[in-house]
Amino acid sequence: MKKNKFVLALISVTLLLIGTVDVQSNSQSVMAATQGYVKVKTKKKVRLYWVSGQHSNYYALPNRKYSYSSKSRIGKKHLSAYKIGNNAHWILAKDVKIVKKAKAVTYVKAQMVLPRGYNRAELLKAYEGHPSKGFIAASMQGMKANTFSRNHLAESKADNQTQVDLDNITPEQLMTLSDFSLRLINEARNNLGLKAWVDSAGTQKLAQAIATEYEQNGKTIKDGHYVPGIVRACQANGLNLNDNYVEDMAGFYNQKQTLSMTELKKSIYFGIKQMIFGYVGSGESDRGKRSYYQEWEHAGDLFNTQGSLHDGDYNYFGFSVSRTDDICSLHFISVPTYVVKDKKYNLSFKP
Structure with missing residues (x-):
């Protein structure tokens, strides 16, 4: 199924409310644990x-x-x-x-749990454009119950202390973020009884090639999926694809080049949460508004539930970040197993 939707989460993690003489909290910012x-x-x-x-x-x-x-x-x-x-x-x-x-710092492991009422039968209806009231209610509960993106706790002291240069993310840092993303996706998939997506060196290479296409051509999530670049990256990596069949996308606005690992994880968490629960708001503040639950095409991709012959299958996964004009685009790249197995599509790609 072509992936032609994306999520733009315009969450500033660096905005100062008062410009020259003070530092105050921003309710949409990510805050490290107070020491x-x-x-x-x-x-x-x-x-x-x-x-x-x-x-x-x-x-x-x-x-x-x-x-x-x-x-x-x-x-x-x-x-x-x-x-x-x-x-x-x-x-x-x-x-x-x-x-x-401060009192001893408490750390918490981010988790992604699907609420009661969120199931594949209801998701398929929503994916096809007909979400039930019960499914929307379950999605709203999911946005509320999964709190890591809006609490002040980190997963570890190291995450608070690790600074990530968004223009020069190290391979180790990128792998940490990829593992974090995949863990959350697979936790949610497990809730639905689905097979886990698989970490893939080949797909990680593809993800980085796609991020490079965005940066070299000045594209961001605000422009939508950059299909020509995605196609070029796929073909350069041995996939005979002529459209976007591999990318889901989230993102956030950020004025700084450097963020802590905790801040990045919280932005990724929010983006995944948006995709799963069909929420189109730019921050947590509107999650209680039913009208902001509109789009489950991402969830159909993440859960291989699209009304196709390949429903229930699993994908190979990679993750990358691109940054242009103070906008960070998060590229969640997955290659379906049927594409990998089909010689029509797979010319030389090795997951």
């Missing part, structure tokens, strides 16, 4: 910094308590600093004093 609180030592505002060690145009105010999520050394001069708020700003240790230590 403690600091205050400026003097009666004057002090400059804030980026993780690169360069100063920003923002300041911390005196007589105000700021939460911090980590302490580290930043920039070429290895300045000791605290990461404050939820906007990846750093305040130098020499400028502040600790006023309160």
Whole structure:
């Protein structure tokens, strides 16, 4: 089945509500677990910094308590600093004093659970454009019950501390994100009694080739699926496909080049959750509105439930990220097993 839908989650993870003198929370931002609180030592505002060690145009105010999520050394001069708020700003240790230590940090493993009433028979109706009221209600419950994208907890201390350069994601970091995505998809598939999708080196290579096509041609999720690039990437990787049969897509708006692993995981989690439950809102705030549940073509792909001869099958999976014009596109790439087995479609592709 051609994959011609996508999800755009315009969630800014770096937006400051007040521009030049303060740092405040953004309800749609991803916030790392609080380790403690600091205050400026003097009666004057002090400059804030980026993780690169360069100063920003923002300041911390005196007589105000700021939460911090980590302490580290930043920039070429290895300045000791605290990461404050939820906007990846750093305040130098020499400028502040600790006023309160937080309780022990709790970490949580992200999970994806399908609610009662979400089944393949109902999904197929929704995929065909006729969702029942009960299925929409189940989808709304699914958006509510799966909370990792909106809580402040990380999966691990390492995720909070690992900074990911979106323009230079390392192979190890990309594999971590791919494994995370596949784990969530397969947890949901298991809820429906479906076979697990399979991690695939060949599909991972294809996913990266597709991300490269987007970046080299200035395309993002806002442009929809970049079909010419997808076709070129498929054919270069030995798949004789003439349209988009492999990509599901989510994304988010982000002004910064660097995010923590926790922030990226939360954005990926939200994108997968949107696709499964047919939610088209740009953030969590509208998840209680029934009218925002409109599109289950992604779910049909993720659960191989499309009213075809290949329903119930499984796919080979890979994942990649592209970034253009402050928009991060998340490419969930899957190659159906029937395509891999068919010599008409598979010229030289090795999953």
